[in-house]
Amino acid sequence: MQFSLYLICLLLYLICPPSRTIPHRDFAVLSLTYPLGQWGRCTSEDCGPGGIQTRTVWCVHTEGWTTHHSNCQPADKPEAQRRCFKVCEWHQGLFEWETSEWSACTLAPPHPNELRLRAAECVTAQHGIQRRSVHCVRRSNHSSVSERVCSFFSPRPTEEQACLIPCPLDCVVSDFSPWSSCSETCGSGLQHRTRAVLASPEYGGAGCPNLTQTRTCHGPVPCPGGGGEYRYSLKVSSWSECRLPHQKDLWSGRTTLDFSSNFAERNSVKRHTRSAHAYHHKPTAWEIEIGYRTRQVRCTRSDGKNAMLSLCAQDSPAITYQSCVMPRDCETSDWSQWSPCSKTCRAADLSPGYRTRTRYLKQVPVGGGKECPSLEEKEACNIFGDSLPNCPTYIWKTTDWGDCQVAPLLSQQDQRHSNLSVLCGGGIQTRETYCVQVSDVNAPQDIKEVSRPVNGRLCVGPFPSVVQHCSIPCPEECLLSQWSAWGPCLHDNCLDPQGRKGFRQRWRHVIREPADMPQGCPHLVEAVPCEDPVCFQWRVEPEEPCVPHKGACGPGILSQSAQCINTRGAAVPSELCLEDRPPSSLPCEVSCPGDCVVSSWSPWSPCSHSCSTKNAEGRQSRTRTVLAHPGEDGKPCPPVTSLEEWRACNDHPCAVFYWQTSAWGHCMEDSSLSSSNATSSWKGQPTCAVGIQTRKVSCVKMNTGQVISKRCPESSRPDSLRPCLLPCRRDCFVTPFSEWTPCPSICLPVSVSAATQSRYRIIVQRPAYGGQECPNTLFEERECESLPICPSYRWKTHKWHQCTLVPDSVRHGVTGPGESCGQGLETRSVTCIGDNSRLADITYCLRWAGPVPSGVRQCRVPCREDCTFSAWSEFTECSTCGGWQSRKRVLTGRSKKREKCQQSDLYPLVETERCGCAEFLSQPYGNWSSCILPGSNGWRAHRDARDCGQGLRYRAVACVGQDGHLVEPTPCSSTGYVVEVCHIPCPMDCKLSDWSAWSACSTSCGSGLKVRSKWLREKPFNGGRTCPKLDLKNQVYEAVPCHSECGQYVWVMEPWSVCTINTVDEMPACGEGVQTRKIRCVRRDIDGQGQSVDDSLCDPDEMPFVAQTCFLPCADECVMSPWGQWSTCPLPCDQNTVRRRLRQTLRLSQTEKSCPEDNQMESCVLNSNCFTYHYNLSDWSTCMLSENAVCGLGRRTRLLDCVRSDGKVVEASFCEELGLAKTWKLDVLCVVDCPVNCLLSDWSPWNQCSHTCGTQGQMMRSRSVMQQAHEEGRPCPSQLSQFKPCPIRPCYKWILGPWSLCRVQGAQCGAGVRERNLTCVVHWGDPLEHPPPRPVDDEYCENHLRRASREELQLPCTVPCPGDCHLTEWSSWSSCQLTCLDGRSFESTGRRSRSRAVIVQVIENQDNCPEQVFETQPCKEGKCHSYEWRTSGWKDNERLVWCHRSDGVNVTGVCAGVVHNRPMTIRHCYPPCTKPFSHCTQSGVCGCEKGYTEVMTTHGFLDYCTKTPGGENKKADVKTSSGRFKPGTSQMHDFLNGWSLQPVGPDGRIKLWVYGVTAGGFFLVLLIIALSFLTWYV
Secondary structure (H helix, E strand, C coil): HHHHHHHHHHHHHHCCCCCCCCCCCCCHCCEEEECCCCCCCCCCCCCCEEEEHHHHCCCCCCCCEEEHHHHHHHCCCCCCEEEECCCCHHHCCCEEEECCCCCCCECCCCCCCCCCCCCCCCEEEEEEECCEEEEEEEECCEEEEEEHHCCCCCCCCEEEEEEECCCECCCCEEEECCCCCCCCEEEEEEEEEECCEECCEEEECCCCCCCEEEEECCCEECCHHHCCCCEEEEEEECCCCCCCCCCHHHCCCCCCCCCCHHHHCCCCCCCCCCCCCCCCCCCCCECCCCEEEEEEEEEECCCCCCCCCCHHHCCCCCCCCCCCCCCCCCCCCCCCCCCCCCCEEECCCCCEEEEEEEEEEEEECCCCCCCCCCEEEEECCCCCCCCCCCCCEEEECCCCCCEEEEEHHHHHHHHHHHHHCCCEEEEEECCCCEEEEEECCCCCCCCCCCCCCECCCCCCCCCCCCCCEEECCEEEEECCCCCCCCCCCECCCCCCCCCCCEEEEECCCEEECCCCCCCCCCCEEEEEEEEEECEEEEEECCCCEEEEECCCCEEEEEEEEEEECCCCCCCHHHHHHCCCCCCCCEEEEEEEECEECCEEEEEEEECCCCCCCCCCCEEEEEEEEEEEEEEEEEECCCCCCHHHHEEEEEEEEEEEEEEEEECCCEECCCHHHHHCCCCCCCCCCCCCCCCEEEEEEEEECCEEEECHHHCCHHHHHHCCCCEECCCCECCCCCCCCCCCCCCCCCEECCCCCEEEEEEECEEEEEECCHHHHCCCCCCCEEEEECCCCCCCCCCEEEEEECCCCCHHHHHHHHCCCCCEEEEEEEEEEEEEECCCEEEEEEHEEEEEHHCCCCEEEEEEEEECCCCCECCCCCCCCCCCCCCCEECCCECCCHHHHCCCHHHHCCCCEEEECCCCCCCCEEEEEECCCCCCCCCCCCCCCCEEECCCEEEEEEEEEEEEEECEEEECCCCCCCCCCEEEEEECCCCEEEECCCCCCCCCCCCCCCEEEEEEEEEEECCCCCCCCCCCCCCCCCCEEEEEEEECCCCEEEEECCCCCCEEEECCCCCCCHHHHHEEECCCEEEEECCCCCCCCCHHHHHHHCCCCCCEEEEEECCCCCCEEECCCCCCCCCCCCCCCCCEEEECCECCCCCCCCCCCCCEEEECCCCEECCCCCEECCCCCCCCCCCCCEEEEEEEEEEEEEEEEECCCHHHHHHHHCCCCCCCCEEEEEEECCCCEECCCCCCCCCCCCCCCCCCCCCCEEEEEECCCCCCCCCCCCCCCCEECCCCCCCCEEEEECCCCCCCCCCCEEEEEEHHHEEEEEEECCCCCCCCCCCCCCHHCCCCCCEEEEEEEEEEEEECCCCEEECCCCCCCCCECCEEEEECCCCEEEEEEEEEECCCCCHHHHHCCCCEEEEEEEEEECCCEEEEECCCCCCCCCCEEEEEEEECCEEEEECCCCCCCCCEECCCCCCCCCCCCEEECCCCCCCCCCEEEEECCCCCCCEEEEECCHHCCCCCCCCCCCCCCCCCCHHHHHHHHHHHCCCECCCCCECHHHHHHHHHHHHHHHHHHHHHHHHHHH
């Protein structure tokens, strides 16, 4: 219970802690602060800048406890709420974290409790750190935004990461130089030696040691008087700042400056900066003020102490004052107003806009004043642009495609032979593109919507295609079937017969309708007039054989049935047959025994003529034969003439009539439908008029001409009227005019003509079918409104003022000559003149008149001691072009006797200059340009890649003056070029022969192959069209299927002859005999007629027999009719099935001998008497084009054969009779790829020269490939760009010369100046500088580059006085060295170093010495260096040890990475060599001197040295005995002693054979163990 109460109390304490007692104090003096919480998320209903962000603010005492807000100052309370930009999910695609590259790995600062690794302790690498910058940017333009935008989507990337850097690299320095000479020639002095830094310390390595060593020295002779000899030098300070004379002098008299160690710092040249003068009026003149500056002079002693100036006496006193230009800072106007923001709409990528403001110069800096700041400022604006409207969108639009053209696809060979007007098939067509503005890119765009064209640079999407393939339909003739056989003579209208006149007709049908042919199909029906037409007739069929009236033979009755049929054999009502119905029975007779038996009539033979003429008529016959001769009392046979019958056939005249039709006329508007006609609408669907077409139909007699219509059957008359659709009228549509091009927004120079602006519009759709024509004006141009002429300002210079010297008050206050003479400055006024020749504000000239002319120059007021000269004479005349001319002057007055005036190097008395020369040398320079064809710009006729013929090529001309420097090309050539004619060889296409004639069909029956070919005549070259794929004979083939009618050639058989029986002695003519017949091969035509041809054309396998045996029954024998046709075998063929044939008994036998069988059967055997039939498809032909087509749409065909089961191709009727289905397409469309030549764009205009001067300038123009070559088209040329050299103009530039040595004006040491010259040179612009630049007058460089400033031409320096401590000149740069590990580098950039050492001249001044300095810079092509210790030979147990670098340089200091392996410089033996005649040997053990032999202890140490007996140069054997050597008793003993086993050598080390024996024993033990294991296992 007590425990539960304790828990409850504990919970209450935790939930409600007791309030803390705060001691009473004055809160006014308490230290209270507002701690700030983190800003929360941006909350808003909408995305964008309208959000609110809050944070928590407390009032907290500095001790950490929280109090009420009223205890803190309300004015100090930070804001707890602020506006923010709410970031939404869709912003994720607009912003991203952008990180820079990781910086180089730098050494990480060590932990306070961790010591830095030494170079020798580092194994591979040490800890480092890399840093990078992280920003939140827009994806569109990578402009920075607040980081909280990106942090909404992803955490902020880390800015630091750990890395490894190489081990510390200590500083590496070179060997010391030799000692310098002693600083004093007598007494004690100093000498020094220096070394240079070869590799600066890296990655925390040890610093560089002292680069200088100094030691005392003594002169070769003692100083006179026993004391040291001092040298005195005049030392000057730096010049003071320029000041005006009325300003109070800051120092005066002979006050000297402190030339201590920081002398260079305190006396460096400083730029004087003054505040700008406040002008209350506009300045109209360029004012320059002349002031003065001074410097201090003192005399120093060689020990560094000051001395009296009299001890530093010299010929002329040092100048301590001089005139100077008062510095004036650059002045600018106030900033202009910000320009409108460039971003006026809200783009999808949220890219910001920019606005600018400018200011102009009011004063340029002079006298070293403050340089001018930037005159233009730019800042971002409308970053998000939420309040801006959406930016317009620009898309590409295209015009309608142009007409389809086939001519560009033709090869050179085709162009010469083809009639271009009839070309058809595949072609190409082009169109134009233009850029338009759309309000909403997501809205559906009407293809026909017309918009105003804008600048194409606004469209950034993919460029639409401007070339496409097209097709011109090729005309196809009407494909017809064969004519059918002539039909029977019929009435024109069988249902309404008129008269006795009729027509026999034949037909053909359309297999393929004509295409794009003005003339349709020819007539499909032909008719010939006939008489007694019959539309319906009776068909009679016998019902049973002849039945005799009495007995088995004699007269009887034959029953038959009759049926009325039409011409197609179909049964029709009997009323349609106009003739009487045939009788149902006919008389007949059955031969009695002994009667003559005659066969039935054969079928009528084919008609001999297809029609009847006056001279010939058609006839046909039929025959019957005697089957048995009569007996003695039998009925005789009919006469021979009655065995054959003839009748007329095809008795209709040969005149053939048909309906002939003209081509259909134009589609004419039908007045009855005019209300529904309408013109095509641009935006809507076209509604076109319905019209009619007519044609003329006339009756034509073949081979004669037009006849009256009654001669042709009216039932087959074609239509002469049909409806049609009128083509839609298309009006011309053009775009609205584009905006006028902008006029210049700035003023125009006076010499420039008036500016113009233009606009244009584009034809989108061409008119067609009578539509509205296009306007004539597509381009308009007008002059811009009058623009202001640029103001014309110029600088005007006035006379030079009097030379201004340093004022007397200044000269009298400092050391120097008191005479008012010497160097000074003179000024002149520079004013600004406007258009009206009046003074103007100089700010206008600063903007419009170019650089300010110089307003100050040096001058000199002669002194009494100056050298005086006469005036210069005139220059002598030039004798030769490019020679020299001179002028002279002479000394005057006292100057003739002064020695200094006689120095010609200081005061020359003769001046020479080169004579001018107007002769120039023209030198062709560089390579020839590309061969440029005239008129290459603009589209050619077919816009193809053909670009050949005669052109021009150019070579630049270098015009060189007599003095060898380059000049403008005008004196040598008006154009700057050498021009010559050139030729570009034309591409020659592959040439093939014409197609050969088609070969005959390879088969006479069924599907075969016919072939035609082309062969190669010329191969392509110079980029011509390639050849199609050729075979080994360089031929290309076309093979198409062909078909030969199987029934075209047939065997025609004449009737069998009478059966011939060889009789003897008038025996009855009966029994077996022979009968023959004639056969011939006939070509059958469509009328069933035939002409005899060679027998080889008919199938020899089907050749009928020409002879056969026959049998004539005798008078008393039975007579049978010939066998009928075999019945058809049922399909499929099966040997278990049979076929039959029958014959009838025509006469009974008189004997008891029975009649032969009247029924025969045989098995149906496949491919013997039973055949099956199937269709066989041939392969597809190649894609066959129209004769006038090059490519495009064609046809592929294949053939269908009826094939018998034995493989024989038979007539298609066999398969048709079986009703086999034909489901295959025999004719399909196909496409032949067009051989498109490469299509190129226009040549672009020549661009600007790549260099404005020199020999390296060239212009370029280019063209692009609009259509790559396809198939065998002409390939694109390799030259898509052409280069042309620019005229060679001289290049001018300022060249800075080398720095001179430090020179002190008027003194021996102190503050001086280094100077270098600035020279204007002309050069060829060649990076190799060949020939070298030549100096020319400065005026050539004024307009090319600015002059160097005074700071670039003069450099402050210091010449040390004797006794001064100073730095040496910079050492040479060391070789480039890489940071390497095991000889391999992991960086591409190395480092090289140089240094300056400290030289101490006087010991007393060494405290004021500067620090030694070194610098490092990156370099390329560095190498890895390795270091190793090297030693000299021992001498007295000492040797030299140095560090050697792999490039052969000996270095001092620390040898990198091998410190602990440093060899010893002094050799010690342990224990020490104390025995007599002993010494420490090279190997570090004690040995004996020459002539003594070592005696070693058992431990390998020297015991003592004994003299070698006999004076031989051989060492005695080493003994193991510790006692003195005693001679042995025998030679064997000596031998065994020499071979005693001694494991330790004389140097105390184990001998090598001990290791060998140990290893051998180990392997022996392993062998024994292995053998034991194998023995146990077996």
